[in-house]
């Protein structure tokens with residue numbers, strides 16, 4: 132059971148006040164974005180305030196916050212600046228969390244105090260050039276030699292905070308000293324380990340304040356004292372870490388949605404002279420704000436429900452965490468787009484904040500599992516008859532009816548998808564049905580949670596929206612089966628797109644940008660006879 136005492140609540144309230152005050156006086160998000168860097172003083176101040184050790188137990192220098200108190204902090208940070216919030220989440224959830232829960236005790240005691248105060252930053256490396264949305268495809272290898280040493284060879288990509296980090300949690304396939312593959316392993320790798328080389332910073336569309344790098348591991352020795360979880364079970368640690376990070380990304384989405392709603396409503400309530408008068412009185416405006424608001428309430432209810440379970444040390448079905456992330460980030464993306472639209476020309480100006488929110492929000496739909504992958508995942512779990520979710524819906528959320536509807540829909544989709552093999556050959560028909568079912572599961576969960584958590588309050592209207600979304604998803608799924616759209620075959624797509632070359636050519640610019648390489652005459656290890664080649 133996590134600490135949900137009045138002290139926990141007081142600490143959370145104090146931290147929120149600190150963040151609001153600090154954000155107003157000491158943070159300039161446009162500057163952070165333009166300079167592509169969070170200023171060092173912000174990292175240090177966050178560390179001193181406890182923001183970088185939110186859930187680390189007090190004996191290791193953290194705040195030891197419950198989930199219930201952690202979420203408002205993330206929400207507040209994201210409302211202020213999504214990139215800052217993501218930096219905090221990467222450090223707390225991807226960097227610290229696996230160490231806190233799965234590293235040997237002496238390593239925890241050694242690393243956590245500095246991590247919790249932000250004197251060392253943490254990162255998490257699983258993605259590789261050939262393995263992103265499917266982490267199980269990683270090829271990085273940790274091989275135990277005859278000398279008993281484990282050596283890691285891997286190339287990891289898009290690793291958040293990597294070049295700022297003191298330690299990186301890395302995951303790879305494991306082969307024992309007899310050459311037998313034995314699952315996977317995870318390890319905490321100090322940044323100065325021989326064989327570790329940091330790649331360049333990658334220029335991202337948004338979240339420019341924080342860094343993402345490629346990282347190479349060439350024969351990096353992994354020490355038993357630095358392992359994460361049992362040897363052979365590294366991917367289980369990675370999976371658990373990413374699952375909980377999905378909750379944090381849901382909280383980030385919630386904070387940013389609320390900020391968009393504030394900006395939309397501020398503008399719409401002041402802008403007059405539009406069609407029938409004030410923009411806020413326009414039906415389209417009110418419809419969009421109502422929908423975005425109802426989604427944020429349902430998302431908030433889901434997150435609160437998850438936190439309640441976690442703080443009571445009760446099991447949380449994976450589906451709930453997946454929906455918080457996948458639907459949270461989708462809702463945020465659409466709300467940010469509506470916000471820009473509602474503000475008209477002002478929405479498009481960088482100085483009016485929402486463009487940055489939109490750029491920052493975009494990656495949410497891709498990292499920690501793209502929406503499509505996650506939706507497919509929860510659909511296939513129900514298709515395989517995993518009873519966990521249905522039991523949770525019926526027994527914990529009191530939504531036996533929704534559990535039954537999902538089961539009936541699963542059977543219907545299973546049966547009807549076999550008739551679609553002409554359009555979707557091989558396993559495609561099954562994948563298609565899984566994705567449709569995933570959408571239903573997600574909408575069903577949000578409706579069930581909204582009904583239980585919100586109905587007693589004054590937000591019945593939000594429950595009606597959630598019910599409508601579930602019903603629309605049901606109708607859409609069945610309709611997609613009965614009246615499938617003319618989806619082109621892969622070969623037809625390739626042929627048609629090849630034809631576009633005659634319309635627009637094959638565009639690829641070759642004019643170089645700026646020169647940043649050292650001239651051979653200046654380099655330490657080069658001979659002047661080598662002239663810089665383009």
Ligand SMILES: Cc1cc2nc3c(=O)[nH]c(=O)nc-3n(C[C@H](O)[C@H](O)[C@H](O)COP(=O)(O)OP(=O)(O)OC[C@H]3O[C@@H](n4cnc5c(N)ncnc54)[C@H](O)[C@@H]3O)c2cc1C
Pocket residue numbers: 221225255256257258260261262263264265288289290291292335338343494497498499500501502503504507566
């Ligand atoms: C800014 C940023 C920060 C990141 N930080 C980290 C980090 O700190 N650590 C780390 O390890 N990784 C990190 N990543 C990597 C990130 O998690 C991956 O980019 C992500 O998992 C997607 O993998 P991929 O890019 O290889 O896409 P791919 O695997 O090539 O997938 C491409 C697209 O295929 C579609 N797709 C996939 N599966 C399905 C499906 N079942 N049904 C339908 N469509 C599907 C989706 O639309 C998906 O976006 C980061 C990435 C970015 C951009």
